[in-house]
Structures are given as structure tokens and as C-alpha cells.
Amino acid sequence: MHPVLRHTLCLFNTVFFLAGFIYTCGGTLKGRNGSIESPGFPYGYPNGANCTWVIVGEHASRIQLVFLSFAIEEEYDFLSLYDGHPHPANFRTRITGFQVPTPVTSTGNVFSLRLTSDFAVSAHGFKLNYEELQSSSCGNPGVPPKAVLSGGGKYAVGDSVHYSCVPGYVLDGHATLTCTTNAGNTAVWDFPAPFVEDTCGGTVGGGSGVVTSPGYPNNYGNQADCTWILLAEPGDTISVIFTDFQTEEKYDYLEVEGSEPPTIW
Ligand SMILES: *[C@@H]1O[C@H](CO)[C@@H](O)[C@H](O)[C@H]1NC(C)=O
Numbered sequence: 001m002h003p004v005l006r007h008t009l010c011l012f013n014t015v016f017f018l019a020g021f022i023y024t025c026g027g028t029l030k031g032r033n034g035s036i037e038s039p040g041f042p043y044g045y046p047n048g049a050n051c052t053w054v055i056v057g058e059h060a061s062r063i064q065l066v067f068l069s070f071a072i073e074e075e076y077d078f079l080s081l082y083d084g085h086p087h088p089a090n091f092r093t094r095i096t097g098f099q100v101p102t103p104v105t106s107t108g109n110v111f112s113l114r115l116t117s118d119f120a121v122s123a124h125g126f127k128l129n130y131e132e133l134q135s136s137s138c139g140n141p142g143v144p145p146k147a148v149l150s151g152g153g154k155y156a157v158g159d160s161v162h163y164s165c166v167p168g169y170v171l172d173g174h175a176t177l178t179c180t181t182n183a184g185n186t187a188v189w190d191f192p193a194p195f196v197e198d199t200c201g202g203t204v205g206g207g208s209g210v211v212t213s214p215g216y217p218n219n220y221g222n223q224a225d226c227t228w229i230l231l232a233e234p235g236d237t238i239s240v241i242f243t244d245f246q247t248e249e250k251y252d253y254l255e256v257e258g259s260e261p262p263t264i265w
Pocket residue numbers: 050052116
């Protein structure tokens with residue numbers, strides 16, 4: 001390699017390396033609670049980042065992370081969680097994408113996070129609060145997108161929370177969680193937080209198919225408002241054959257209409 005070119009490359013590497021150091025990136029956090037933001041939040045984290053945060057609780061307790069905001073380039077940049085110090089044996093999960101994750105709780109008083117980003121494209125990053133959980137608290141169970149949480153009190157043993165969802169969505173899982181104690185006398189929710197599915201409505205094409213109400217054969221939820229569009233090739237007609245039908249008489253309806261006269265009912 002030409003010496004001048006080699007020198008230029010070295011200089012470039014050095015500058016890049018220094019740039020990585022100038023950024024405040026990761027660290028050890030102590031205390032009963034606090035918050036963590038990715039560098040540059042909410043204006044985007046740097047490319048080539050490798051930031052590790054180690055949260056060390058004050059007491060022999062668990063640590064809960066509650067995410068407030070989350071946007072990381074999907075499948076290229078990741079936030080890895082370690083249940084303890086950031087060793088491969090403690091690796092628990094990798095989070096990526098644009099959905100705010102539900103809260104996560106460590107089993108001990110150390111919780112570590114590592115943000116790794118590739119060489120291109122960033123996103124606004126993440127912000128979270130962490131907090132030590134008393135052994136008598138189940139902690140915030142989280143609210144999935146499109147869900148509504150009621151009840152809960154202090155999330156202590158005996159407290160219950162109830163989930164519902166906004167119109168047009170259905171819950172998949174248990175609607176009510178109760179804080180109980182496990183064999184080790186630690187407070188835990190009796191079920192994981194439910195998921196929310198927007199299986200309500202959609203566009204169906206392709207010759208033939210099946211459409212069911214949300215949650216079928218179980219009851220659909222209250223306040224549902226679902227629209228299905230069945231598409232066929234121009235000139236074709238569509239027949240709809242009901243194999244099962246039950247709605248609350250006088251209050252709930254299924255309306256069927258065609259897009260062109262004379263098939264508008
Ligand atoms: C990030 O840094 C840690 C230690 O500081 C290292 O073990 C790990 O391999 C690095 N990860 C990447 C993707 O560079």
C-alpha cells in the first residue's frame with residue numbers, strides 16, 4: 001500500500017475510534033431507581049455503537065426495567081439484556097424494532113443492557129426507567145400497545161390488574177392478573193401480560209377464504225368495529241356462505257355490502 005494512503009487510513013481509524021470514546025456510552029449505575037437513555041436520544045444513536053450499562057441494585061432485590069420509548073433499526077441494531085453481569089451465560093434476549101417492550105424484571109440485583117448498532121442507519125433510540133422491586137411487589141406488568149390497564153394499586157401481593165383493549169382489537173391471554181407469591185416467597189404475577197391482536201378485519205383476496213369474528217369460536221369483544229374487504233377479479237362475483245352465525249340480537253350487527261350496484265344491500 002502507498003505509505004501516504006496507509007497513513008490516511010490510520011488517521012481515519014483513529015478519528016473514528018476517538019469519536020466512539022467522546023460519546024457518553026454505557027456505564028455502571030447504582031441506586032434504587034433511575035433512568036437510561038441511548039446516546040443522542042431522541043435524535044438517534046451513533047452507528048458502530050457498543051454501549052453496555054450495568055445496573056447494580058442497592059439491596060438483594062430484583063430490578064425492573066420499564067421502557068418509555070423504543071425505536072431501534074429493526075434486525076440490524078439491537079438492545080441485548082443480560083440477567084446479571086453482561087456475560088454470555090446471562091444473556092436473556094435481544095430487542096429490536098419499533099414497539100415499546102413490556103417491562104422486564106431480573107432475578108437478582110444486577111441487570112445489564114448492551115446497545116449494538118451497525119455501520120449505517122439509526123433510529124431515535126430508547127429511554128427506560130429502572131427500579132428496585134421489593135420482594136412484596138410484582139412490579140408494573142406493562143401495557144401492550146392498544147391495551148388499557150385498570151386497577152393494580154401498588155402491584156403488591158393480593159392486587160389485581162385488568163386488561164381491556166381499544167375498539168377493533170382483541171386480547172390474547174389472561175385479562176386479569178393477580179399478584180401472588182411463588183415458592184421462594186417472591187411476589188410474581190400469576191400470568192404473563194396478554195398480547196393484543198388486530199385480527200379484526202382486513203382485506204382478503206385469492207379466490208376463496210374464511211373470515212371469522214375476532215377470537216372465534218369464542219365470543220368477540222365489546223365495542224368491536226371490524227371491516228373485511230373481500231376482493232375478486234373485475235367481472236367476477238363473490239358469494240358469502242355463512243357456516244355459523246351468532247351476534248347479540250338488536251345490539252350487534254354484521255353489515256354486508258357490495259361495492260357496485262345492484263349488489264349494495
Ligand atoms: C462490545 O463490547 C464488549 C466488551 O466491551 C465485547 O465483549 C463485545 O464483543 C462487543 N460487541 C461488539 C458487537 O462489538
